[in-house]
Amino acid sequence: MSHHTRTQTPGRRRGMRMAALVAAAGLALTACSGDSGVPGASNDDGDEAPAAEGEATIRFAWWGSDTRHEVTQEILDNFMEEHPDITVVSDFTDWNGYWDKLATTVAAGDTPDVITQEERYLRDYASRNVLADLNEFSGTIDLSSIDDSIIEAGQTDGGQYGIPTGVNAYAILADEQIFADAGVEMPDDETWTWEDYVEIASEISANTEDGVFGAQDYGFNEPGFAIFARQRGENLYNEDGSLGFSADTLAEWWEISLQLRDQGGTPSASETIEVDAGGPEQSLVGTNSGAMAFFWTNQLEAVSNAAGRDITLLRHPGESQYERTGMYFKPAMFYSMSANSQYPEAAATLIDYLLNSEEAAELMLSDRGLPANTEVRAAVQDQFSEIDQQAADFLADLEDEIVDGLPVPPVGAGEVAEITRRINAEVLFDRLSPQEAAEQFINEVETATGQ
């Protein structure tokens, strides 16, 4: 230390206490300030620079993988070449950070002009007047080649707050080689039941080496349950945002999950938690250590590449077991516009380009879901990779079976993913019985969605 401490012994005592006190106060104070939002702050992305006459600078926010970032940048470069008066600033991040960042930039009054949205958050943002009603830009955004049922998915609170980029379905990804190794026949996915699913998964685990399982646990996210409930004539959410299922149905869903765990069809609870945290590439199917897992169809490519094998898409079990089919087309994501965009026309022009330009679709292919624009889809379909083509064919086959889409989830639905994941862990570790878990889930979701 300095000469003060050595020469002035009394000073040392004060110095030490003082230092502790000041440091304590400083640390405690910053603890709070670090976590609080500061309205009015503005981050400088260059979009606030005064624009010359007719020139516009807009910001486009999206989430995704590195591949998507590169492809999107290429699309934006083409767009800017075609529209020299519009400059598009890219604002991208991965899925996990995206929503935290978006909420913060909106709070800071720095909303991106064009925002990629997801169904669980669409109402949160639309109902809080963050998003523009795209009906007002119908002159710029051409929706004539997009199916009405798909467009409807972006309608909520009396406006068109998002336009689907493309469609997806939640399905089972199956590794045929593991089925063959285990000597188990591939199921007929149009007729198989949930009992078949448990049996097949358990048999595969039993017939393969240690560390290879029949299936990955499915209880970590709620779209799977939405399908399960729909098969029974119920629904995750009703049109008015209330819950449309009974606690018994949800408990049954988790009971099947426990059966799978207990019969060895799925890994132990802690392995399941780890696998789940790893995403598609680290999934059981992605690492050749599981025969079946539930994923979205646009994740087929990522999982197939990670697995290095041909992966087959299967329908959910139980599609013909109960009252009706449960699978549905989900808008993969939405393009939305900020209600406070300085250059709404430029933003609308970009949305139109992303939806309807063949040039853009040729680059994007099915990365944002199978293109919503049917003409564009037909035009670029021959450029699809084998994997994309498989997903496209699978979705085409489903077309006749799917009864209807899902209503736009209520405000607060973004929290439900986390609630599902947490309660699922409680179930897998036997901390809650399926029945208790179902009741807790209903309570928490009703609180989150303000029902």
Next chain:
Amino acid sequence: MSALGELAALRKTKGAKDTLSPSERGDNKAAIFFLAPWFIGLGLITAGPLLASLYLSFTDYSLLEAPSWIGIENYVRMLDDPRLHNSLVVTFTYVFVSVPLQLAAALGLAMVLDRGLRGLAIYRSVYYLPSLLGGSVAIAILWRQIFGTNGLVNQVLGIFGIQGQGWVSHPDYALGTLMILNVWTFGAPMIIFLAGLRQIPEMYYEASSIDGAGRVRKFVSITLPLLTPIIFFNLVLQVIGAFQAFTQAFVVSGGGGGPADSTLFYTLYLYQNGFRSFDMGYASAMAWLLLVIIAALTAANFFFSKYWVFYND
């Protein structure tokens, strides 16, 4: 730390103004000049947001819309929030278990290093490294690997024929792995202990040797009492630091505080409310509760310090 010591010393000399020489007066001006950025920062970056969050804690604020005043409703809600209560249990467990262990490790190593080893500077740096890295995302990811089902820990256990399980992914053990991570970052307190040990005059030990005191006796009767101000200083800092732990739990649990909320630190739950659940008003209220808790614990620390901290003056 020494800057704070200087500040205290500066205040002291200020009281004795008449005796200052012109050159010392110049020093004071220079000191104030150099401190100015820090004070400006305190005002703009700390005090401003602090007051803003106090206001927000009385509002319903979704981040997306302007805040609306709801009085003390956020604070009332805390009484009836099981996840908040759970996060307090998790955080207190973490603080009260990991901080004493961390300080013990720091003191133990400081005493070993104080023996005057050859290449001391290298050892000091090596042991200090975890302190710099411990809060980082990379280490948290590494931790997830080490304590995973097929991680290093289980591979070592496997050699002894023990089949371990996923430690970070089991609700009974996940918090323990984070505590180990915190204990591992003992470098900063260790350096301070080392400095403290250096200040204990050698003559006390020599005198006690003549009186026939053994190692343990020397440690208990000389080292510990003379080190209590340093222990106290470290304790205060590490307790506050541990209450604010965030990165490790955020990364290891993927932001969720899982599995099954077992690593849901208070700060993590606060973050979830503020940035995920569109409930910044509640998050602000939580931040103020955290401030009160930390302030109360620190005050208690200072209060009890007079019973065990020995100032040699």
